[in-house]
Amino acid sequence: MPAEQSVKIAVRGLTKVFGDSPEHAQALLRQGATKQAIFEKTGQAVGVADASFDVHEGEILVVMGLSGSGKSSLIRCLNRLNEPTSGEILIDGQDIVGLNRHALLEVRRRKFGMVFQHFALFPHRTIRENVEYGLEIQGMAPAERAEKALTALKQVGLEGWADATPGQLSGGMQQRVGLARALAVDPDVLLMDEAFSALDPLIRRDMQQELVALQSRLQKTIVFITHDLDEALFLGNRIILMKDARIEQVGTAEEILANPATAYVERFVAEVDKTKLLTASAVMRRARSVAFVTDGPRTVLRKMEDEDLNCLCVVESDFRLRGIVCDDAALAAVQRGETSIQGIIAPGVPAVSLDTPIRDLFGPLAQTTMPAPVVDEDGKLKGVVVRASLLQGLAESTGDTGEIQEEAA
Known part of the structure; x- marks a missing residue:
């Protein structure tokens, strides 16, 4: 929202x-x-x-x-x-x-x-007539209310049941009719x-x-x-x-x-079970430094040295995520005399959204030391999740890291 x-x-x-x-x-x-x-x-x-x-x-x-x-x-x-x-x-x-x-x-x-x-x-009205009821109370003409009722039934996946009666429908389908009746008046x-x-x-x-x-x-x-x-x-x-x-x-x-x-x-x-409900936004950390796509490999190595990191997220100027660059690839690019990191950007750990449940992060982070980039709906980098921050976030919400560490291992 x-x-x-x-x-x-x-x-x-x-x-x-x-x-x-x-x-x-x-x-x-x-x-x-x-x-x-x-x-x-x-x-x-x-x-x-x-x-x-x-x-x-x-x-x-x-x-x-x-x-x-x-x-x-x-x-x-x-x-x-x-x-x-x-x-x-x-x-x-x-x-x-x-x-x-x-x-x-x-x-x-x-x-x-x-x-x-x-x-x-x-019970003695058809499904369409049930859905029309609120429109009928409003005094709407029969043809118009029938059209609106059919539209509402389509919205809830019951377009083929307009001429049935409630007794022919399952409980879940009947509840869809109740929802369609409410939607028909466009509240x-x-x-x-x-x-x-x-x-x-x-x-x-x-x-x-x-x-x-x-x-x-x-x-x-x-x-x-x-x-x-x-x-x-x-x-x-x-x-x-x-x-x-x-x-x-x-x-x-x-x-x-x-x-x-x-x-x-x-x-x-x-x-x-908080691992199902807490999301990446709750445990992510701000990226301490990033590499821009316009950076050269020497610049990237200097940023890594300053922050004691071996990988950086690579972003466009508007912070839209492009991938990951690591120190060994950057060093090899310097040795080859390259002045751009464009050819050494790797996909790394797949980016996750802010609302990704943290339980879904255990598997990817268990397979690598790289951070999981967290992006918004426009693909812009908002932070990263590493195993340490994942465990810390869970510990703060549960008060106990024992089971969490066992699951993450």
Whole structure:
């Protein structure tokens, strides 16, 4: 998710109390009382307590937590299926908390699509008619809504099933219909509440991959609710972790894994295999020196001597990576009287992206002493990973290098 993307949803001080006397509960919240203590004293159930966060345009923000943490209460506040008790919810800068019913319905129709855990399909309607439902509610003409429904079905890989009924489809296919129904209205924001939780593990993983592929094409803003940490780490550009109606931490997967904000977050992520989830960007080092394609072999040897290195990454003037040059090749070029390194640039270890899982680096780095260059999406050098930095990065995230050294050996 590019850092320059704008804020689509801004939530400020959002609180939701279920009950007929929320004022007393809110007063206790301000005093630091827990959700359980408030319920015991007042009978009021706190769903969300003073939540503040942003959702960036085009990102998948995953809200996760155990049962009762407040994640579903939170997502249903975003389109006011749950009426907030206090706070602000700004969609493109407009606070929807104060909107009257008519204005709220317009915002829901224009801005939001929602996908639930249970597919909620009409059993006697065809798949196309199910997908058309939101457009029908909007009053769209039959021919136009049929066209949009077929487009949405194609987006989720069900273009050949338009005339079938829900009973003819598997669970995973039915969930695709639910997703197509949400996409048909072309919403700015998709709210997905435990959307894949009812699916068996293999189908669930397929749907996660489908969602990531779909997002790469459509770039919707998605708020996704789950209780599954692996799902959150796989899908989320950023993650909100909740406990007892409060937000414990907001951050990327790496930020949460490497720097848990509370003891609860630390316990929550303790069993995660960080070698699958930490990436090259977390363990790379800045390249101490580089060779430019215009350098001569003597210049390259001097740079290596100054930094006590035997290889350098070779880059263009804009730092686009060209390869590796090593001291023995440079010395041989000097002895041959060459004045350019163009003929001695070697491919070296294949370059990796910033988001390459570090587990994928063990094999290449075990076969060579050369560093693995790390490049951005434009192929420009951002740093290097060597075995020492790989082990150090893992040690810092796990607190124990024993197993890591054994695996890297």
